Amino acid sequence: MNSKTSDWSDVxxxxxxxxxxxxxxxxxxxxxxxxxxxxxxxxxxLATDLAVDPRRLRMLxxxxxxxxxxxxxxxxxxSNSAAAAQFLVKGEPQYMGGAxxxxxxxxxxxxxxxxxxxxGIPQSARDWDTLPDDQLRSTLRGLNxxxxxxxxMIAREYDFGRLDTIVDVGGGGxxxxxxxxxxxxxxxxxxxxxxxxxRMAQDFVDAAGLTSRIKTVTHDIVASPLHEPxxxxxxxxxxxxxxxxxAQRVVExxxxxxxxxxxxxxxGQILDDDLMGPPGAQGINLVxxxxxxxxxxxxxxxxxxxxxxxxxxxxxxxxxxxxxxxSLMTGRRAGSS
Numbered sequence: 648m649n650s651k652t653s654d655w656s657d658v659x660x661x662x663x664x665x666x667x668x669x670x671x672x673x674x675x676x677x678x679x680x681x682x683x684x685x686x687x688x689x690x691x692x693l694a695t696d697l698a699v700d701p702r703r704l705r706m707l708x709x710x711x712x713x714x715x716x717x718x719x720x721x722x723x724x725x726s727n728s729a730a731a732a733q734f735l736v737k738g739e740p741q742y743m744g745g746a747x748x749x750x751x752x753x754x755x756x757x758x759x760x761x762x763x764x765x766x767g768i769p770q771s772a773r774d775w776d777t778l779p780d781d782q783l784r785s786t787l788r789g790l791n792x793x794x795x796x797x798x799x800m801i802a803r804e805y806d807f808g809r810l811d812t813i814v815d816v817g818g819g820g821x822x823x824x825x826x827x828x829x830x831x832x833x834x835x836x837x838x839x840x841x842x843x844x845x846r847m848a849q850d851f852v853d854a855a856g857l858t859s860r861i862k863t864v865t866h867d868i869v870a871s872p873l874h875e876p877x878x879x880x881x882x883x884x885x886x887x888x889x890x891x892x893x894a895q896r897v898v899e900x901x902x903x904x905x906x907x908x909x910x911x912x913x914x915g916q917i918l919d920d921d922l923m924g925p926p927g928a929q930g931i932n933l934v935x936x937x938x939x940x941x942x943x944x945x946x947x948x949x950x951x952x953x954x955x956x957x958x959x960x961x962x963x964x965x966x967x968x969x970x971x972x973x974s975l976m977t978g979r980r981a982g983s984s
Contacts, residue, residue, distance in 0.1 A: 667714035674711055675747035680727055680735035687724035743796055749789025757933045771937040784847055791822030798826025807831045814839060814877045816868055816901055817885035821848035824861045838863045869896055872903035880905060883914040890941035895953050902957040907982020911959060916944040917974035927972025954978045
């Protein structure tokens with residue numbers, strides 16, 4: 648029998664993790680990692696560069712160094728870690744620092760979790776149709792940061808260059824389409840979204856210089872299939888914001904929008920069937936219960952059921968890198984070769 652006596656630190660250590668996350672978020676918002684791109688800097692040099700109080704900046708940097716290791720401090724000089732240099736320096740190929748806008752909203756959304764459970768009503772509910780333009784644009788921009796990097800990786804691994812066109816259903820701000828087109832010079836992407844989001848997505852596409860290859864399309868995929876058959880479809884972070892019944896209809900309508908042997912790539916927070924992992928997907932479930940009436944990180948078996956009922960075969964799941972529990976489910980629409 649285990650006779651170990653617990654103390655308060657067994658509980659309080661979990662709150663400490665929150666402060667580490669806040670320090671990373673603040674550093675991303677201040678673009679600290681980008682400021683450290685070229686050489687180590689003192690607190691005073693960084694503070695002057697950022698036009699901030701050096702004392703307050705020192706308090707953030709020491710917390711960041713001790714709790715995350717994303718920066719190191721040696722003889723009073725601050726340097727990026729290898730991970731920070733790779734992912735958090737603006738201009739680098741794998742830059743993800745722009746996701747701070749998304750994380751800010753995620754952190755705020757989960758604070759009323761107890762009230763969302765008590766009332767049965769999402770306390771941080773988001774209505775995409777009424778969200779002010781500036782908030783919607785910043786949310787899409789935050790989502791694009793992760794989507795673009797993820798698209799580059801998946802487009803390379805699954806050779807999207809062999810495809811002439813793909814459809815990105817529920818493509819948000821067009822981040823996945825932009826990343827896929829960056830690595831596949833002959834690929835075209837159609838991004839399917841609500842009218843208001845589609846208009847904003849077009850702005851991001853134009854800014855990326857990909858107007859000739861990425862087209863935004865407005866269509867209600869829950870209600871009906873698309874009007875032309877595609878060789879492949881991407882559904883990123885889409886099914887998890889719907890009820891199970893809506894998700895089934897969407898997958899069936901996407902299947903009807905694909906050519907025979909057309910491929911589907913479903914990306915999102917997918918739980919193991921015992922519901923005990925991966926941890927990132929469990930954490931995002933707290934966001935879902937606060938924001939969406941029906942959405943959740945569904946288990947793998949739910950995705951397999953939706954896909955097989957819609958006629959997809961060779962269904963496989965792969966856990967994607969990163970800390971948010973993202974998985975990729977792939978399948979092929981049954982048809983003649």
